[in-house]
Every structure is written in structure tokens, then in C-alpha cells.
Amino acid sequence: MQPPQWYDPSRPVPDLVTPIPGPQAKLVLERDTAVTSPSLPRAYPMAPRRGYGLALEDVDGNLFLDFNAGIAVNSTGHAHPTVVRAVQEQAADLLHYSASDFYLPVYSRMAEALAATAPMDGPVRVFLTNSGAEAVEGALKLARYATGRQYAISFYGAFHGRTYGAVSLTASKAKYHKGFGPLLPGILRAPYAPVPVSYLEDVLFRYEVDPTEVAAVFVEPVQGEGGFIVPPPGWLADLREVCDRYGILLVADEVQSGMGRTGRMWAVEHFGVAPDILTSAKGIASGLPLGAILARQELMETWSAGAHGSTYGGSPVPCAAGLATLQVIAEEELLANATVRGAALTAGLRELAGRYPRMVRDVRGLGLMIGVEFPDGRLANAVQDAAFHRGLLVLEAGENAIRMSPPLVVSAAEVATALRLFGAAVADVASAEGLA
CATH class of the missing domain: 3.40.640.10 (Type I PLP-dependent aspartate aminotransferase-like (Major domain))
Incomplete structure (x- = not known):
């Protein structure tokens, strides 16, 4: 099977075309707030419409790079043929x-x-x-x-x-x-x-x-x-x-x-x-x-x-x-891919920790189950939000950590993109908090 018709492989991922959240996402949030249980612990205002591989498009046409995989659920990526x-x-x-x-x-x-x-x-x-x-x-x-x-x-x-x-x-x-x-x-x-x-x-x-x-x-x-x-x-x-x-x-x-x-x-x-x-x-x-x-x-x-x-x-x-x-x-030998890509992702995150030792306290994990620890939960949430507004989807874990759990099909190029975006998010929060 070919990729779905909506998916353009030449389009960069991520690619944000509206403010975040966009107008359609705001309508979804408004309806959701009125009718769903408030017990649902939403992380940020993401309203997904469709996905392919690690690309996730929201209802406004914004394209995100998904490094949480729906909380480690979409193991083979979105809509694997x-x-x-x-x-x-x-x-x-x-x-x-x-x-x-x-x-x-x-x-x-x-x-x-x-x-x-x-x-x-x-x-x-x-x-x-x-x-x-x-x-x-x-x-x-x-x-x-x-x-x-x-x-x-x-x-x-x-x-x-x-x-x-x-x-x-x-x-x-x-x-x-x-x-x-x-x-x-x-x-x-x-x-x-x-x-x-x-x-x-x-x-x-x-x-x-x-x-x-x-x-x-x-x-x-x-x-x-x-x-x-x-x-x-x-x-x-x-x-x-x-x-x-x-x-x-x-x-x-x-x-x-x-x-x-x-x-x-x-x-x-x-x-x-x-x-x-x-x-x-x-x-x-x-x-x-x-x-x-x-x-x-x-x-x-x-x-x-x-x-x-x-x-x-x-x-x-x-x-x-x-x-x-x-x-x-x-x-597709995804166990080996998880090992290789996980090692590259971990190495890049540890290099980031070396540049921002007052922000990143620890990087740990196995394969593509990687945790990045911050001094407190407020900073972790700030980095999560900053990454979201750059088109990178990550998710908090524990009291003060962010989890990296992308689909097992993640490529070397996608790991590099995620490291660049996450690094920029950490840099911005560090600068705003005087921790650079």
C-alpha cells in the first residue's frame, strides 16, 4: 500500500501553518470542554486529525513530529500500511x-x-x-x-x-x-x-x-x-x-x-x-x-x-x-532500529545536558524509552510546551521528567530533527529562567 493521499513526503515535518492552537483546534477545545469529563488529563491543546509515520496533522493542517506516539501506543507509527x-x-x-x-x-x-x-x-x-x-x-x-x-x-x-x-x-x-x-x-x-x-x-x-x-x-x-x-x-x-x-x-x-x-x-x-x-x-x-x-x-x-x-x-x-x-x-527489524536510534537520541540528549547542566539533570533509558529529568515539574512542563509550539510532541513523565517514546520506525533524520527542536526548547526556557 502507498502512503495516504493527503500525505506529501516533500513537506517538511514539522510544518506549522497557523498559530498554536489554530482556529479549528480552538473550536474542538471549546466543544470538548463543554461535554467531556474534566478528569481527562490533557497535556497541551493538540487536536489531531490524521497521521502517517511520525507525522501527525492537526485539524488546522499543522504538521507535528510525534515523539510520544500517543503515549508509546503507535509502535509502528501512524497508519502503517x-x-x-x-x-x-x-x-x-x-x-x-x-x-x-x-x-x-x-x-x-x-x-x-x-x-x-x-x-x-x-x-x-x-x-x-x-x-x-x-x-x-x-x-x-x-x-x-x-x-x-x-x-x-x-x-x-x-x-x-x-x-x-x-x-x-x-x-x-x-x-x-x-x-x-x-x-x-x-x-x-x-x-x-x-x-x-x-x-x-x-x-x-x-x-x-x-x-x-x-x-x-x-x-x-x-x-x-x-x-x-x-x-x-x-x-x-x-x-x-x-x-x-x-x-x-x-x-x-x-x-x-x-x-x-x-x-x-x-x-x-x-x-x-x-x-x-x-x-x-x-x-x-x-x-x-x-x-x-x-x-x-x-x-x-x-x-x-x-x-x-x-x-x-x-x-x-x-x-x-x-x-x-x-x-x-x-x-522491518524494529528492535534493532529502536536500539540504534535510541542510542543516537540518548547521546544527543546527554550532549544537550552537558550544555545546560542547570536545566537538564539526567538523561536515562533503554532503546526508545528515554527520560529527560529537569530540576522541577514546572520547568519540565515549560520545555514540553515550548517543544509543542515548535511542532515537536513530547510528554511529561513523573514529577519532573519528559519522556521520549517515538514510534519504533523513527529514522535518523527524525532523531536529528527532534534533537534540534528539543534543544531549542530547552535553550529558550533556560534563557527565560536565567539557567542558561
Whole structure:
């Protein structure tokens, strides 16, 4: 398939043709403000209309360079021809039939393809969901069901979703909990890396809970919402060892870090650690709603028919997009591209940090999951906004960081453009704040 007719490959990206936001975007914002839930946490006044690759056009015809990929969702870029073709063909055949009650062929094909990528040894079974939060909910249910234990542990800074079980595990911002208590009982928390894993035994297992009552530890191999934090070597291995010592299941939340984002299919592979359960979503279907729970076969086989299900989870069109996404990742060698482009992007950002040491405190990450830390959240938001007004889409993470998570198809030229625009944004904010 050719690029869509609207897309002009000779047009520079970004290319801003109106003030930001433009007149049509202002109309969208006005309508949105009147009718949508104010709980939606909008980052800046971007009203997208269509996209191709890393180019995203808004309703006024402004063209942006997308380096957040819809929060790491559009893994193969916008409207990848292979994904579009798969969606069109599946939609023409069957839009929906519930895999919860019937044997949907594309469901088992998607499950089989995902199981083949699993970072754990032995046979793996798969349950498909609509979202990452739903996958986390299912993983929590499975862990409690399979072990007969009631407690679960997560880490400060973690983001696991906003549904009740998932938000009970989440601990990245207090506002996610405010007004919703009491939350799910039986959830305990520990500090994330670099605080040693020994905290579990020295504190939690000593004062809070007997480890024989803990069903699972939920961990992001690279913490996302917490600020794109990479644990030091050996930290996840130590966590695996503690879990093994007490018969606790290790759940890797790869909703944001998985599907090639870090240069490996799953971020946990960088650390040589095999989880018992893995959750995925975001980049799994290039933008369509799909998530997954991957678990060791003996765990998944503990629950029986009706113990868990989903009307829409693993619906045909998202599954077709998921299979096409896996195909593109393999055929276009996107794991290698994420590694190479990520290294170039990281090097450029670290050079920028060297020029503005009072502005950029740290640059960290794996592959195309890169965090840029600033002294405080106000400065991070100012840089995010300055980048937006230059046509570069990035997004904050944690209290004072900006995430760089472009589609895995990003080119060397696009990395260079992003570094130039981001550098200009940092320079302007540094100058305005007297931090140049």
C-alpha cells in the first residue's frame, strides 16, 4: 500500500501553518470542554486529525513530529500500511464476535504469536484484554487465584492503571487515589530502584506481612509514569530471588516498556529475569485497543471456565492489528532500529545536558524509552510546551521528567530533527529562567 493521499513526503515535518492552537483546534477545545469529563488529563491543546509515520496533522493542517506516539501506543507509527491493510481486511469479514463465549480464530492466532515472544521458560498461555489496566486487573486476579494468597506488593512511582485494582497498585501520584478510598485491600508498597530489594525482607516482611501470604509482586522493568527509571544491574534479579524464596509470583508490567520499546521485545529481557506473569498493551496493536496477560501454563490452568472473561477483549479487528504489528516489528527489524536510534537520541540528549547542566539533570533509558529529568515539574512542563509550539510532541513523565517514546520506525533524520527542536526548547526556557 502507498502512503495516504493527503500525505506529501516533500513537506517538511514539522510544518506549522497557523498559530498554536489554530482556529479549528480552538473550536474542538471549546466543544470538548463543554461535554467531556474534566478528569481527562490533557497535556497541551493538540487536536489531531490524521497521521502517517511520525507525522501527525492537526485539524488546522499543522504538521507535528510525534515523539510520544500517543503515549508509546503507535509502535509502528501512524497508519502503517501493513497494519491498515490488516484492519481493513478483518473489518470487511468480521467486526466482532466474543472470544469469551466462542472460538474466535484470530484470537488464538494472536495468543499463539504472543506466546512465542514470551520471556519465560516453558509453555505459556495468553488472555487478551481491551487495555493495560484490564490486563493488570486480570493478572492480580490470577495471582490471587493461583496462589490462594491475598496480598500483593507494588512500588512507589509505579503506574499500573486507573481501574480499582490497578489504581490500588498504582503509586505514581497521590491524585490518582484522592477521593476513591477505600481502595483494594491487601496492597503493600516498597521503594523502587535503586533502593535495594532487601527492603522487602528488612521492612515489609518484618513489620507488615508474612511473605507466605503474598501472592505477587508487580513491577515495571523500567518504570514509566514514575519518570522512565531504569533499575541498576542485579536489582530485578534480586527481586526474582526473593520471590522464589517465598513462593511469590513475579508480575512484569510491560504495558509501556514492552513490544520492542526498549530494543528487546520485552524490557525484562535486558536483565536476564523471567517473570511468572507479564502484562502488555499500548504498542501491542499499533493504536487499536488490545492488551494481554501472558502467564506460565501451570498458573493459567489453575482457573476454570467463567473465572475470568471479557466481551470485547481480543476482538477481531484489534487482533488483526496486533498480528500485523508483530509482523512489522519482525520484518522491518524494529528492535534493532529502536536500539540504534535510541542510542543516537540518548547521546544527543546527554550532549544537550552537558550544555545546560542547570536545566537538564539526567538523561536515562533503554532503546526508545528515554527520560529527560529537569530540576522541577514546572520547568519540565515549560520545555514540553515550548517543544509543542515548535511542532515537536513530547510528554511529561513523573514529577519532573519528559519522556521520549517515538514510534519504533523513527529514522535518523527524525532523531536529528527532534534533537534540534528539543534543544531549542530547552535553550529558550533556560534563557527565560536565567539557567542558561
